[in-house]
Amino acid sequence: MPSRRAFILSGAPLLAGLILPRAALAAPQTHIIGMESDTLGSKVWFDPVGLHVQAGDTIRWELRENVHTVAAYHPDNAGHALRIPAAAAPWDSGYLVNQGDHCEVTLTEESVYDYYCEPHEFSGMVGRIVVGNGVASEDWRDVPAVARAGFPSVAEIVAKGRISGIRAG
């Protein structure tokens, strides 16, 4: 029986052959974003806070700690600014209260989708998903300054792919 090390070495050339441009990967993926909190509830965040995905991918927000919602920045959600594509359907999970509760949304348009947690928007609990070569809206009307400050830039998200949202307790 070959050792584990021998297996890894022999497998390497095969894996190298599988590296393709991301656009060539046709199968849609599901990405998980945690809805988090420190134990006192004094710090709250989405993790990752910034994520780069491809059109057709699904985002699954999962409740890990505390009580949260995830809602698109959209006028249908309590008059918030429009910060998702105009043609996209807005979403609002409602309150997620039990660990493991989740909300799934499939993003189909190359754009930027900004979202917030209803009870924690004013604690800066927001997130951003860049789909493909999406560009962010310059219109920041009705976005509280503390929430606006929580968004990573599109350039940083595209460069890193995933930006941790962890806020040390």
Ligand SMILES: [Cu+2]
């Ligand atoms: Cu929250």
